[in-house]
Amino acid sequence: MKKKIAVIGSGFSGLSAAAYLAKAGNDVQVFEKHDQPGGxxxxxxxxxxxxxDMGPSWYWMPDVIESFFAxxxxxxxxFFELISLNPQFELIFSEEKINVPESIEELKILFEQxxxxxxxQLEKFMQSAKFKYxxxxKDFVNKPCHNWLEFISPKIAKSALKLDLLTNFRTYVGKYFKNEKLRTLMEFPVIFLGASPKNIPAxxxxxxxxxxxxxxxxxxGGFYQLVLAMKKVAENQGAAFHFNKTVENINTDNGKVRSLTINGETYEFDAVVASSDYHHTETLLNKAYRNYSEEYWQNRTFAPSSLIYYLGINQTIPGLKHHTLFFEHDLDEHIDCIYGEKKWPEKPLFYVCCPSKTDHAxxxxxxxxxxLLMPLAIGINDDESVRKKYLAEMISRIERHTGLTNLLSKIEYRKSYCVSDFISDYNAYGGNAYGLANTLSQTAVLKPKIRNKKLKNLFYTGQLTVPGPGVPPSIISGKIVANEIIKFKNEVL
Known part of the structure; x- marks a missing residue:
């Protein structure tokens, strides 16, 4: 007999969970508060x-994404054409620009120069990084992380020292490279994991x-093509999607979830997978059935929020790449504004994506x-005046880089998106954009659990639980949760 399973939210983890659960023969119904999938x-x-595209723009770890479809x-x-970018991106320093080439061999030559x-040293670094990858x-991030016993295997035990779990990323990079720009180039990928490189495991x-x-x-066609492709895969397995549907309450009885209240109507289910914000999901429950208290969430280290601008410019911008990182100022100063002082940065770093350089459509x-994206502390004031101030700052630095003038006057479309928008659109705790920071104290078993401790048929997936923030990890998260339900079907449903 088919089991009826609800998935709350259609971000990457929800799409993934829905596809795997439907493939296993379940009746899967996905409820999304917006009018389209993707979160x-x-x-x-x-x-x-x-x-x-409103959010993700870095298509990395293509093998992980390919594995989902396989x-x-x-x-x-x-489903879509994947274009390899060359250069991968440009990094702007105060007196120098570095283009990261498509080929790792060319990157080695650049480092040597x-x-x-x-x-x-880059070759040695990448050999070690490949092993960790x-x-x-394959072994580390695919665990449900109920307890540490999951990690007791000959392969993981043998690999433990090589994984460098107890070395921080900054110290690790410093062992290989002395040049400050090269160190910044190597540290950049972990910034969006939600902490300073000093606090991220190597x-x-x-x-x-x-x-x-x-x-x-x-x-x-944009990153959204991945969303549409995953939705199609889930639908081909039999999953059904319902849009403009807000889950208002999770109704329980006798240690199980019995139904969901959605747009004022009640629907019964055998199990529920919440890919919605973890903290928000728990507010839909009676306090007695929540995994974590408000104090718990207040004491977590969250990944950044962001100030984002979507701009339509009525001219071409020569000299701008598909991805450009503006790192003319000190990295640690900006990071301290996010995690230490929790204020708007005085000398911000930011990122520009110009997809029209690759895709004329x-x-x-x-x-x-x-x-335009500038990482920010969560929970800070983001009124329109402060947003505009930083838009002007970012535009002036783009002008300096490209040699153009009066770019502000060339903007024919603009839309900003910031802390309060993440809260209103996604119920994101503190307006975070990327989930929980991947610090050592918030890794693996130490992340919020994927199963509710008191309701055996309620599960959580997404960037606030294992394995963590990012598109590939979110896809993996959905698979982990689906496998748990499939594996323990008789016990939980």
């Missing part, structure tokens, strides 16, 4: 002809391999599509 990865169009007999190429011996992404050098070695890609002819 933070939604997309919108403007009257002027611009198409904006589990259902597909390839990403069945900047610092004598750094080419060989292969062990980490294990996460696996991200350098997943990015620099495996390449930076772009799905033609996302902007009208001879115009540019710009996505």
């Amino acid at each position: 933070r990865a939604r997309q919108f169009s403007t009257q002027q002809g611009y198409i904006f 589990d259902f007999g597909y390839k990403t190429a069945d 900047i610092e004598k011996g750094a080419g060989l 292969e062990v980490g992404m 294990l996460y050098s696996l991200m350098n391999y997943g990015g620099y070695a495996l390449g930076t890609h772009y799905p033609k 996302v902007a009208p002819k001879d115009k540019e599509n710009l996505f």
